[in-house]
Amino acid sequence: MDVVPDLIARNRQMYGRPGRSFFVSDLTKDALPRVDVILCRDCFYHFSFRDIQATVANFKKSRSTYLLATTHTSAGPNRNIATGDWRAINLQRPPFDFPEPLRLLVEDPATSESLGLWRLGDL
Numbered sequence: 001m002d003v004v005p006d007l008i009a010r011n012r013q014m015y016g017r018p019g020r021s022f023f024v025s026d027l028t029k030d031a032l033p034r035v036d037v038i039l040c041r042d043c044f045y046h047f048s049f050r051d052i053q054a055t056v057a058n059f060k061k062s063r064s065t066y067l068l069a070t071t072h073t074s075a076g077p078n079r080n081i082a083t084g085d086w087r088a089i090n091l092q093r094p095p096f097d098f099p100e101p102l103r104l105l106v107e108d109p110a111t112s113e114s115l116g117l118w119r120l121g122d123l
């Protein structure tokens with residue numbers, strides 16, 4: 001899912017097939033399907049605190065089971081920004097205070113950029 005229609009159209013054309021779908025959707029507020037795992041990679045670090053919190057609430061509302069999301073485990077304290085800017089976010093620090101992730105997939109050891117796995121019911 002993405003908010004950019006052209007990107008979704010391109011993905012549909014190049015990678016769409018039965019069992020693989022692409023949707024235009026605003027993660028902060030649009031209804032999402034109930035799934036086993038929501039993969040939200042490289043997204044929150046562009047969002048304001050308010051948009052991150054709205055998105056997590058929206059993920060929970062979908063009644064999906066797990067969230068796999070980008071977190072910088074060495075970053076913090078977290079700094080608020082206007083959505084569209086960039087800064088590293090550590091989801092285990094305020095104002096998010098996520099618990100220890102169930103699994104951590106380190107993408108870049110130099111920056112601590114990782115994908116953390118949480119049960120949405122624990123957030």
Ligand SMILES: C[S@@+](CC[C@H](N)C(=O)[O-])C[C@H]1O[C@@H](n2cnc3c(N)ncnc32)[C@H](O)[C@@H]1O
Binds near residue numbers: 042
């Ligand atoms: C840095 S890219 C990451 C893309 C991909 N997840 C990856 O890991 O390569 C961030 C993406 O988030 C999308 N995006 C920004 N705000 C969004 C929103 N409110 N809802 C859905 N997608 C959004 C942007 O259009 C962009 O494609």
